[in-house]
């Protein structure tokens with residue numbers, strides 16, 4: 001029987017498509033179960049159940065207002081005083097969305113980089129070192145070493161190694177954002193959350209930032225929100241598509257971009273809306 | 275009339291008003307300085323006053339002004355800082371904070387003479403502190419606290435929330451974020467606020483007339499034991515300040531050169547307050563530069 005290709009596609013289209021991970025080389029390090037987020041009475045995230053593979057980059061995409069930031073900020077409890085978050089966030093077998101969790105300790109394992117670069121009004125060196133000092137890392141030698149490795153991992157060392165005592169506020173946008181990454185990885189987290197980290201950067205800085213992220217995944221699990229679909233396609237292994245507060249589709253990045261299972265995803269990645 | 279001419283007339287009017295304000299200000303400043311500066315001399319600035327004779331100075335009043343200012347700042351700054359941090363960094367918006375804010379608002383618009391009378395009844399009479407530096411410093415604290423709290427709160431507000439999130443995301447507690455990230459960044463603007471309020475406190479008279487008193491007993495500048503009555507450090511002695519002095523000699527001065535002393539004192543006061551203002555700008559800018567560039 002002859003069936004039009006479009007019709008066949010439409011018949012095959014699902015409402016929602018979320019895979020479970022099963023890659024023994026990259027076991028699940030973080031997952032959410034039945035996550036709901038409310039701003040006051042308004043529900044902004046209806047269901048988020050995703051798994052994140054260790055030492056891989058996962059991209060969260062979707063139209064603006066679809067709940068990507070809401071979801072990401074829940075992962076290290078940055079929404080604590082802003083929203084009500086229900087459901088489980090399992091990190092290495094522990095539900096970190098319980099009141100008894102020491103959030104400060106947890107955030108040292110699950111670091112975050114924000115959309116707007118936010119270097120502190122301190123020297124470049126102190127931007128990285130001061131949080132370490134607060135946690136009892138002392139000794140100039142040891143601090144020097146951590147500052148250097150962090151800046152190198154963030155691909156900023158060569159540009160600032162002679163200006164470590166200068167104010168971080170004088171850095172360009174791209175440099176400032178990489179300093180924020182260096183600052184986040186200096187405290188040796190497991191997971192790095194990034195919320196549109198390149199949206200304030202020019203294309204060259206964006207490219208450098210992407211290279212940095214690709215080299216970082218050897219040591220860190222990276223979850224990145226991006227509105228830039230090419231970026232998601234370039235750097236991530238897995239992609240989750242958010243729409244109106246729901247995860248509509250989660251699969252490998254190649255699946256999402258070449259052969260999505262959900263019609264809305266297909267429309268979005270082909271630029272038909274959003 | 276088309277909108278272009280309308281615009282021109284409006285701009286012209288605004289320029290005119292602004293010019294008038296500047297002119298009045300310059301005339302006032304000019305008058306005070308022209309009539310006051312010729313009276314100034316080292317002797318005038320350091321010598322004690324004379325009640326009936328010519329040639330007295332304002333040394334004690336000048337010293338008292340600074341001593342009171344420092345005491346008042348030492349008391350009010352920590353309280354204002356704490357209150358501002360609580361209000362801006364910790365408190366949620368509910369009826370408690372609304373009440374506190376309203377109280378601050380009302381306190382900051384109280385006429386200073388009312389603050390002075392309250393200080394008289396409460397500190398001088400009720401607490402038996404008498405006309406003293408301490409009573410004056412407490413009254414000035416009441417006078418200064420609301421505005422200083424608001425100015426520090428405004429300084430904290432200028433620090434963007436992304437800085438707070440940056441601190442929290444590194445696993446700092448809220449207290450660590452405030453003290454290690456927010457306050458250092460806010461120092462230039464807090465300092466500007468403190469110096470500006472110091473200028474206001476320095477020139478305040480009404481709140482002090484019935485609290486720090488209207489007499490300036492002789493001081494022995496070699497005696498720094500705060501328990502001795504003639505020691506400059508003694509906080510329990512009455513202490514007329516420069517601003518009170520100006521009010522006093524204009525209303526009941528009987529020395530033959532009262533007019534000259536009043537002019538000279540006014541000039542000193544105005545110059546000191548101008549210096550406070552310039553220092554505030556200069557230091558604020560410099561500190562900000564040091565934070566933001568090499």
Ligand SMILES: Nc1ncnc2c1ncn2[C@@H]1O[C@H](COP(=O)(O)OP(=O)(O)O)[C@@H](O)[C@H]1O
Pocket residue numbers: 039044062063064065066067068069070071082242
């Ligand atoms: N602090 C907040 N208070 C109230 N509503 C919010 C807040 N932050 C986000 N929202 C709402 O939650 C929804 C999801 O927003 P967000 O997570 O920022 O989307 P995205 O990051 O995908 O653009 C939007 O409707 C937004 O208006």
Ligand SMILES: [Mg+2]
Pocket residue numbers: 068069070
């Ligand atoms: Mg967002």
